[in-house]
Amino acid sequence: MRSELAGEKRQFGHRARLALTPAQIRLVDDQAHAARTMWNLLHDWWKMLPREQRSLAAADAAIRQARKEIDWLAVLPAQAAQAVLKTYLQAWKNCWDGRADEPNFKARFRTVMSVDIPQGRDLNITRVHRRWGMVNIPKAGRVRFRWTKDLPVGKRADADNRITGARLVKDALGWHIAFRVQTLQSKPEPHPGPEVGIDVGVTVPLALSDGKTYDHGEWLTEKEQAELLRLEQRAAHRKTFRKRGEKPSRRLRATYDQIQALRARAKRRHLEWQHQTTTDIAKKYGAVVVEALSITNMVKSAKGAIDRPGKNVAQKSGLNRSISQEAWGRTVELLTYKAARHGGAVHKVPAPGTSQRCSACGFTTPGSRECQATFVCKNPDCGWYGNADHNAARNVLHLYRIGLVAIPAAGRSSRQARKRVKPTTAR
Template sequence: MFSERRYRLKLTTAQAAQCEEFGNICRAVWNTALDQRRRYRERGAWMNYNEQAGQLADAKTEHDWLKTAPSHILQQTLKDLERACKDHGTFRVKWRGKQRWNPSFRFPMGKLIEVERLNKRWGRVKLPKLGWVHFRMTCQLGGAVRSATVSRDGSDWFVSFLVDDGEQTPEQHAMPGTGVGIDRGVAVAVATSDGKLIDRDFISSGEVKRYRRLQQQLSRQRCGSANRRKTLESMRRIKRRERDRRADFCSQVAAELTDRNALVALEDLRTRSMISSASGSVEEHGRNVAQKSGLNRAILDKGWHKLELALRNAARCTGSEIVKAPAAYTSQTCAVCRNVDSENRNSQAVFRCTGCGHTAHADVNAAKNVLAAGRAQPVETSVLAGL
């Protein structure tokens, strides 16, 4: 089983400059290769990885700056581009702009990567053309390194190891027959069918105020100035802490739910469609543009999609089955008598059935309906949904 281990690097000034240069070269290769693919597609032709890799080797003889970066990270950039084009379409793949793309590159050959632990806090890794690089070793690798990805987040650099830990997914969960339904919301992040409401704040009120002050400060600073760069780094640090807390929350919730349940049922929500842009003409999007923008922010803040990914990742270790159930009418259906009525939900939190009088928290009632729908899914559909 493959797992990820992410650590913060401690680069020297020369190594940081090298990483920045490697990232810029990979960005240039990505943009050039994407432009070539688009031009070919406009003529009705195709361009694949093998052809572009051969052209890259020829380009190195004419452009010495391409020789600065290791060959395999440039080849990996072309492989990533080919996969992105196959998954999303050539004309939907985004350009990598210098201002809005954080430099990153991957060393795909694990046999060229050496990792040593120096003491309780620090380790070091030997990467091609970078040499020995120190990093904050917060936990053991726990397996053989298959690849390493170096990326920048704000002013800090990180390394992510892809590790083969030797574990196998269990054929059966330790507690077969158990199950839980999950309702994802904006007021409460997670409501389970057994009555639990799980939520937390990912950013403090003080950080919100500080971020707003930094935004105001940024609007008064000149583009390209050193002070503007410092302000942007401060803003990115706040956002990174928020992202880390959200990821930690999703991982903890996923681990707890998959440990105790052989079946985890989720609503089949298309998050990307739900958070589509609220701007545009009134005819296209209606008049409640401000409300839609607020809903989009709330959905993104609670990390709906990140929770789903965390559940699928945790299920590999426990053998849990992840099922996606239809979301239609789960919030309007009584979990006791199955009465469907739009009047059943009196408010965001209160559910009162107009048929039998059953009263419960609205999100918990919806989670019970999700579990019932998940158990009713055919076996083949359930297995495919968990992959």
């Protein structure tokens, strides 16, 4: 009983690659299209029906009737159809609570193909050998998947450690299965590690206040980059033959698929680097301090208006593209939950002025950065110079130590959410 009280339930997802046969691929594709169509039919039915007649029972009856009258909707398992209804109602609840916009129509080419498997007991997962496992997919049979993480299956599964469900998701590299895993783990002890400030950038992705940096190279090899350029040129050439309003040809769609596959490969490598980097930081440091960046405002276009055009539009466009590719927001999200898992915490501080302040004397002046990589203090009594990214990271840590922490609050502006609090530890 004491061990149960000391533990806490944690839910996380694990994604694995599926090895489907061509027949199974066609079947799962049909299920995904049926799930998308079920959502659209349910959305139209909900919008046309008077408010007083909308209810869960009426929606469930409409779904059952649609599966009986439309033959190709029956390819979707009944439990997956119920999951579509549950997701749709949850979308409306999020809208009513102010957390999201209204649910909308799901277009064929702009929607991620997916099928939900709500009950974990239907999966019947077994491990074949070190690299592969087997999972049961409704109406598709037994399918192999890549075993890259130990899962609570077989004798290791119990009421607290088990797989509660899964979801089939298709991207440019094929079909994957995302398991929903529930585990009971002991609460972590407070992390004894030091505090660290982090400055994010484009040239240097992550610069730490203790002088360490985390860098990465290109996500695609030279051969893959040349292949991507060749495919993009081919797609641009084939696009010139398409008339306005005409659907893309089969060859053009095949070229687009090849481009998406290369970009998905680069994204997967980037995500792997982010996971490894954030795990290393969460293990070493007890308090991680980052800037509260408004990335949406940072990547706004500089085109301006017709009467007032923008300046350096091409340079700003390239900078926006580089910022979006670095995915700083995802890095902070990964750091947040991994630091909490190891007993640490992530804190956010206001971003303005961190790159213009001298971390040695505190003197702030514009133009202190001689170039992108060097910071030179303009204070005649100081004259300190060093790496600009590490200087900004030390300023980020300084703001946390003096208690200037940005606390997000629902319904408040960023200026109202900023609040001075005492730091957790004085060093």
